[in-house]
Amino acid sequence: MDIEIIAIGGYEEAGRNMTAVRCGRDIVIFDMGLRLDQTTLNEDADIVGMQVADLVKIKAIPDDSVLKANDGTVKAIVCSHGHIDHIGAIPMLAQRYNAPIIATPYTTELIRQQMAGDTKAGDAAKLMALKAGQRYTLSQNLILEFVRTQHSIIDAVTPVLHTPEGAIVYALDFKLDRTPVIGEPPDVARLRQIGKEGVLALIVECTNVGKKGRCPSERIARDLVRDTITTYEDDKNAIIVSTFSSHVSRIKTIAECAHEIGRKPVLLGRSMEKYATIAEQMKLVSFPETTSAFGNRRTIDRTLRRIMKGGKDQFLPIVTGHQGEPGSVLTRIATGDTPYQLMQGDKVIFSANIIPTPLNFGQRHLIEARMQLVGARVFEDLHVSGHAYREDHYEFIQFLQPEHVIPAHGGMTMTAEYILFAGEMGYTPHATAHLMKNGQRVKIR
Numbered sequence: 538m539d540i541e542i543i544a545i546g547g548y549e550e551a552g553r554n555m556t557a558v559r560c561g562r563d564i565v566i567f568d569m570g571l572r573l574d575q576t577t578l579n580e581d582a583d584i585v586g587m588q589v590a591d592l593v594k595i596k597a598i599p600d601d602s603v604l605k606a607n608d609g610t611v612k613a614i615v616c617s618h619g620h621i622d623h624i625g626a627i628p629m630l631a632q633r634y635n636a637p638i639i640a641t642p643y644t645t646e647l648i649r650q651q652m653a654g655d656t657k658a659g660d661a662a663k664l665m666a667l668k669a670g671q672r673y674t675l676s677q678n679l680i681l682e683f684v685r686t687q688h689s690i691i692d693a694v695t696p697v698l699h700t701p702e703g704a705i706v707y708a709l710d711f712k713l714d715r716t717p718v719i720g721e722p723p724d725v726a727r728l729r730q731i732g733k734e735g736v737l738a739l740i741v742e743c744t745n746v747g748k749k750g751r752c753p754s755e756r757i758a759r760d761l762v763r764d765t766i767t768t769y770e771d772d773k774n775a776i777i778v779s780t781f782s783s784h785v786s787r788i789k790t791i792a793e794c795a796h797e798i799g800r801k802p803v804l805l806g807r808s809m810e811k812y813a814t815i816a817e818q819m820k821l822v823s824f825p826e827t828t829s830a831f832g833n834r835r836t837i838d839r840t841l842r843r844i845m846k847g848g849k850d851q852f853l854p855i856v857t858g859h860q861g862e863p864g865s866v867l868t869r870i871a872t873g874d875t876p877y878q879l880m881q882g883d884k885v886i887f888s889a890n891i892i893p894t895p896l897n898f899g900q901r902h903l904i905e906a907r908m909q910l911v912g913a914r915v916f917e918d919l920h921v922s923g924h925a926y927r928e929d930h931y932e933f934i935q936f937l938q939p940e941h942v943i944p945a946h947g948g949m950t951m952t953a954e955y956i957l958f959a960g961e962m963g964y965t966p967h968a969t970a971h972l973m974k975n976g977q978r979v980k981i982r
């Protein structure tokens with residue numbers, strides 16, 4: 538059987554991930570992501586109202602015109618997890634294909650909400666939830682399996698497509714976290730078993746392949762956050778924490794630390810409210826019962842006014858804006874655009890890294906400078922990554938023993954770095970290790 542990998546998006550940038558796998562006449566699409574930095578959209582942004590053609594033109598969403606009608610039939614659109622760079626283009630592109638959208642329960646719910654917010658998105662009824670550990674028959678020749686993994690968002694999986702020629706593993710995104718804060722560690726036993734059965738190709742993220750060693754566990758981030766928040770004595774000043782709103786494990790940690798020191802956790806920001814509320818409603822997480830969440834500007838400002846009256850030391854706001862994004866809650870606080878007044882000795886904690894773009898560095902610098910001007914204390918980098926490092930990739934290849942490797946989810950510096958790494962592992966460029974660009978295809982059978 539003819540098997541072809543078609544790189545559609547995310548092979549020349551971090552973002553707008555989309556890959557198609559063609560097995561004979563059957564096609565399976567993995568992810569339909571949005572690229573945030575290109576359009577200076579942030580976590581809180583809404584892309585409703587922009588034309589699909591314009592979004593393709595500015596490289597915010599994948600250019601799926603590389604998929605031709607005579608390639609065959611799309612049997613499914615499979616999403617590995619709920620990050621915007623994996624599901625963000627679903628409302629714009631999915632209706633072009635008469636295929637079910639398959640993802641884990643939490644991811645499915647995030648997609649459903651996204652589609653509900655976009656009138657052009659079409660029918661959300663094609664959404665299908667498949668749990669980690671489950672399988673689903675897509676066609677006579679194809680079975681889809683979800684293998685449990687860990688990442689910086691809950692309910693992430695490694696989708697595996699079983700074909701008559703061997704398995705195709707789509708490992709975007711993952712970390713081999715043995716001690717996660719929410720959920721179970723990755724299902725290594727199953728990965729090894731799939732490796733024994735035979736893996737034809739591994740399509741794999743490569744964001745951190747240039748980092749030596751192993752990616753620290755989320756447990757380490759929990760210790761870092763706890764070490765800072767819970768160790769101050771007799772503190773009457775504000776403590777504000779900003780982190781990724783989709784990072785529910787981290788938000789749980791921060792909320793628990795707040796509770797421990799007798800402060801009420803308050804989640805502020807549209808996306809902050811969304812990810813946490815859905816997770817709690819689906820019983821995937823439980824926050825301390827004093828936790829509350831507010832999403833729209835009016836209720837956020839009302840809450841901040843209430844905090845100013847009630848005493849800053851009674852609350853711990855967990856807010857959007859860790860990259861200094863304009864319009865985010867932290868940026869508005871820093872610029873004095875809310876009823877909340879920062880003062881000498883107030884603490885602002887970033888439980889996030891700066892996503893390395895010049896824009897982010899500039900915006901973060903600006904809000905930090907403004908906060909420091911009034912005497913606020915800034916704490917940085919209480920964070921660990923959600924992406925596998927070099928030695929995790931080494932182990933992953935040991936588990937799976939794939940015939941071919943195809944790095945995705947990064948610019949050329951990252952994908953090329955993975956090809957070099959694959960070379961050390963015995964792979965040959967062009968033959969078994971494939972450096973692909975958006976729009977390119979490679980036949981592996």
Ligand SMILES: [Zn+2]
Binds near residue numbers: 618620688710
């Ligand atoms: Zn991700």
